[in-house]
Amino acid sequence: DIQMTQSPSTLSASVGDRVTITCRASQSINSWLAWYQQKPGKAPKLLIYKASSLESGVPSRFSGSGSGTEFTLTISSLQPEDFATYYCQQYDSYSRTFGQGTKVEIK
C-alpha cells in the first residue's frame, strides 16, 4: 500500500501568515493527490484535487503544488476560518490512503 506522510503534525500560526504543509508519498502517485480541510464535528471538505486544481468555491488563498512523491498545500494569508486540520489523500491506487493530518492552530 502507498503510505502518505504529512509534516508538520501541528502548526502554530497567526492570522495573515503564509502557511505550507507538506505531504510525501512512499511511491510515485503522479498528480493523483487531494487536500481536505476538516473542522471539529464536521465532514472533510475538498480543497484541492489533482495536486493543484482548486475545487469550486474554495478561496484562492489555497493552492497546491507537486507531483510524483512530494506535494505542498499553501495558504497564502491565513484567515480565522482556516484554523482546522488538513489531510492529503492519494488516489493513484485503489487503496485511497490519507496522510495523518496537520492541525493548524492559533499562535
Add this chain to the structure above:
Amino acid sequence: EVQLVESGGGLVQPGGSLRLSCAGSGFSFSSYEMNWVRQAPGKGLEWVSSISSSGRTIYYADSVKGRFTISRDNTKNSLYLQMNSLRAEDTAVYYCARPRTPNYGSYDYWGQGTLVTVSS
C-alpha cells in the same frame, strides 16, 4: 443539491454486527463509484472500502477485509456497509463519500457521518 445521508450507527458489543446505510440524492447515484471512510475518535481519516457504479468492482482496506462487505442498490440510490466480527478498534464515525468524477477520484461530497461504538 447533492446529499448523502448515513444511518445505522450505534452501540454494539465486540464480535457483533451492524449494517450502515447511505442514501444519495441530487445526482445520478447509479453512475458513481461510492466509498466508505472512517475516523476513530480524535484520529485521522481512514479509507475503508470502495464499490464501482455497477457493484462489480470492490476494494477493501486490509484492516476490514474479510469482516466488512460493501454493497449498493441503485434502484434505491443506497450504499451499504455490512460490518461483522466488530472490534473495539472499529469504533469510529463512518462517512460515505462520492468522487467528483463518476468513476474515480477525490471526494467532493460527504455525508454527515454515523457513529459506531464497539464496546461491552
